[in-house]
Amino acid sequence: xxxxxxxxxxxxxxxxxxxxxxxxxxxxxxxxxxxxxxxxxxxxxxxxxxxxxxxxxxxxxxxxxxxxxxxxxxxxxxxxxxxxxxxxxxxxxxxxxxxxxxxxxxxxxxxxxxxxxxxxxxxxxxxxxxxxxxxxxxxxxxxxxxxxxxxxxxxxxxxxxxxxxxxxxxxxxxxxxxxxxxxxxxxxxxxxxxxxxxxxxxxxxxx
Amino acid sequence: xxxxxxxxxxxxxxxxxxxxxxxxxxxxxxxxxxxxxxxxxxxxxxxxxxxxxxxxxxxxxxxxxxxxxxxxxxxxxxxxxxxxxxxxxxxxxxxxxxxxxxxxxxxxxxxxxxxxxxxxxxxxxxxxxxxxxxxxxxxxxxxxxxxxxxxxxxxxxxxxxxxxxxxxxxxxxxxxxxxxxxxxxxxxxxxxxxxxxxxxxxxxxxxxxxxxxxxxxxxxxxxxxxxxxxxxxxxxxxxxxxxxxxxxxxxxxxxxxxxxxxxxxxxxxxxxxxxxxxxxxxxxxxxxxxxxxxxxxxxxxxxxxxxxxxxxxxxxxxxxxxxxxxxxxxxxxxxxxxxxxxxxxxxxxxxxxxxxxxxxxxxxxxxxxxxxxxxxxxxxxxxx
Numbered sequence: 198x199x200x201x202x203x204x205x206x207x208x209x210x211x212x213x214x215x216x217x218x219x220x221x222x223x224x225x226x227x228x229x230x231x232x233x234x235x236x237x238x239x240x241x242x243x244x245x246x247x248x249x250x251x252x253x254x255x256x257x258x259x260x261x262x263x264x265x266x267x268x269x270x271x272x273x274x275x276x277x278x279x280x281x282x283x284x285x286x287x288x289x290x291x292x293x294x295x296x297x298x299x300x301x302x303x304x305x306x307x308x309x310x311x312x313x314x315x316x317x318x319x320x321x322x323x324x325x326x327x328x329x330x331x332x333x334x335x336x337x338x339x340x341x342x343x344x345x346x347x348x349x350x351x352x353x354x355x356x357x358x359x360x361x362x363x364x365x366x367x368x369x370x371x372x373x374x375x376x377x378x379x380x381x382x383x384x385x386x387x388x389x390x391x392x393x394x395x396x397x398x399x400x401x402x403x404x
Numbered sequence: 405x406x407x408x409x410x411x412x413x414x415x416x417x418x419x420x421x422x423x424x425x426x427x428x429x430x431x432x433x434x435x436x437x438x439x440x441x442x443x444x445x446x447x448x449x450x451x452x453x454x455x456x457x458x459x460x461x462x463x464x465x466x467x468x469x470x471x472x473x474x475x476x477x478x479x480x481x482x483x484x485x486x487x488x489x490x491x492x493x494x495x496x497x498x499x500x501x502x503x504x505x506x507x508x509x510x511x512x513x514x515x516x517x518x519x520x521x522x523x524x525x526x527x528x529x530x531x532x533x534x535x536x537x538x539x540x541x542x543x544x545x546x547x548x549x550x551x552x553x554x555x556x557x558x559x560x561x562x563x564x565x566x567x568x569x570x571x572x573x574x575x576x577x578x579x580x581x582x583x584x585x586x587x588x589x590x591x592x593x594x595x596x597x598x599x600x601x602x603x604x605x606x607x608x609x610x611x612x613x614x615x616x617x618x619x620x621x622x623x624x625x626x627x628x629x630x631x632x633x634x635x636x637x638x639x640x641x642x643x644x645x646x647x648x649x650x651x652x653x654x655x656x657x658x659x660x661x662x663x664x665x666x667x668x669x670x671x672x673x674x675x676x677x678x679x680x681x682x683x684x685x686x687x688x689x690x691x692x693x694x695x696x697x698x699x700x701x702x703x704x705x706x707x708x709x710x711x712x713x714x715x716x717x718x719x720x721x722x723x724x725x726x727x728x729x730x731x732x733x734x735x736x737x738x739x740x741x742x743x744x745x746x747x748x749x750x751x752x753x754x755x756x757x758x759x760x761x762x763x764x765x766x767x768x769x770x771x772x773x774x775x776x777x778x779x780x781x782x783x784x785x786x787x788x
Contacts, residue, residue, distance in 0.1 A: 245455035246449065246453075246454065246455045246462070249459070249462055249463050249466045250466040250469070250470050252466070252467070253463065253466040253467030253468075253469070253470040253471070254470045256467050257470060257471045257474060260471075277478065280474075280478070281474055284474065334736070335653070335654045335666070335734045335735050336731075336732055336733070336734065338654040338736075339543075339545045339546040339655075339666075339734070342545075342546060342548070342552065342553075343545075343550070343552055343553045345550045346549070346550030346551065346552065346553035346554060347553055347557075349550060350554070350557055364568075364570065364573070365573065368561045368564045368565055368568075368570075368573070368577075369557070371560070371564050372557045372558075372561045372564060373557060375560055376553060376556055376557055376560060380553075390729070390731030390732070391729055391732065404653070404663060404664065404666075404721060404722065404736040404737035
């Protein structure tokens with residue numbers, strides 16, 4: 198009788214221990230949140246492979262939970278799922294940091310390019326300002342609009358920067374700089390042809 | 405000391421068994437060289453940017469790879485009995501196949517996208533160059549204003565994205581550039597479409613016929629200028645006696661609307677003043693009576709309609725003149741001739757000589773032909 202009671206108590210104890218095994222919902226939620234934060238930091242763009250693996254880790258943790266849930270209640274063990282969720286969370290933090298680092302690098306490169314483009318456009322506008330007076334200014338009139346267009350397009354770079362599109366901002370700024378240099382060459386050639394600077398002889402004629 | 409859980413006890417049991425097995429003939433299940441091969445493959449996948457170019461395939465591989473590594477870290481199934489199947493090795497081989505497939509797919513997709521982007525960028529660059537050549541032929545750059553730089557910037561961006569391996573964005577920029585070119589052709593058509601308008605051409609032709617008729621009946625010289633042909637023709641007694649090429653305003657193809665627009669006016673004018681040597685900086689000059697009554701009426705009407713800022717004046721001092729600077733290709737709105745030709749013209753006309761300036765003499769003129777050509781070369785759907 199005593200033996201039967203002992204066996205029964207042991208079985209009940211075991212049942213109590215195993216029946217209390219619950220899926221690590223909070224840990225999984227924390228991992229999901231961390232993965233989402235990594236995604237929001239631009240991980241899919243700046244560290245795409247790492248982010249894909251991270252998604253794989255999260256999927257594995259979920260799969261492990263699903264596998265355990267499919268088992269008979271007394272045989273469930275969520276230890277591994279817990280570990281996988283913890284690892285996914287830790288990895289998500291690392292990936293997020295890495296993405297932020299890469300994003301910051303892209304931002305700095307874009308800002309640098311923006312500055313170069315701004316200076317280049319400014320130099321081009323200064324060249325336009327040297328346009329001669331009088332009839333000789335006709336040589337530059339058709340180019341002036343291009344310089345104005347370049348100046349306006351600098352706003353597009355700022356918009357891309359504000360939207361966090363640093364790769365786009367960089368490409369836009371680079372295009373403006375290249376175009377600005379081309380235009381400057383054209384203006385210099387036109388100025389050389391008409392022989393120079395503002396104030397050259399020429400009547401201020403109505404036209 | 406806390407009591408061990410059943411799971412922990414089970415693990416201790418397993419470890420004990422494994423230890424016993426190890427000394428009694430069990431074997432390692434993880435072939436190191438295979439793990440290294442998959443690791444190398446993973447690095448290659450990153451270089452190939454597989455997550456971007458074969459997202460589904462890479463995602464599958466990545467999910468299995470991280471699961472496998474987790475399994476290794478947990479030291480599960482790392483040893484086995486010699487007679488047991490090697491599940492980890494099988495898993496690794498599957499992973500290797502998945503990774504190899506993902507790499508192949510990524511390379512294939514990447515190359516296809518690169519080739520597509522390169523073709524589009526090349527095509528839009530060619531279109532831009534052709535467009536610029538055609539626009540320069542009709543001196544339409546000023547007509548496009550600040551817009552003229554837009555397509556060129558987009559094409560540069562498309563090229564830059566292509567060179568940086570951002571093929572999707574390259575295609576996007578190329579499509580935008582293509583659209584910008586379509587918009588610019590539309591803008592040119594809107595500004596210069598009258599050169600292809602048969603009704604307008606008929607009006608111009610009638611004006612020219614009347615001028616020639618005037619010359620015939622008055623037995624006097626009369627001048628006709630065709631802007632599209634950039635030609636000046638002198639008639640005497642109704643017969644053509646000479647024709648010279650001319651240069652026009654930097655916005656010469658447009659109808660003159662206000663002072664400083666760079667356009668050369670169209671209409672019936674007369675020479676009101678002859679400026680000989682020393683009286684003009686342009687060798688010789690024939691001042692016209694722009695603005696005449698028609699010009700003033702048009703100007704007032706356009707200003708009322710808000711077509712241009714109210715502070716703009718109507719302008720004046722439109723001349724046919726010689727060259728001050730041989731490098732000047734355009735004027736501010738006047739008609740410019742080479743000096744020897746200017747001298748010849750100057751000596752054959754008098755104050756009061758009629759000067760009729762028209763857009764074109766034929767429906768098929770340089771501007772209408774270029775516009776038709778540009779219109780025909782547009783195929784925006786191709787770029788999207």
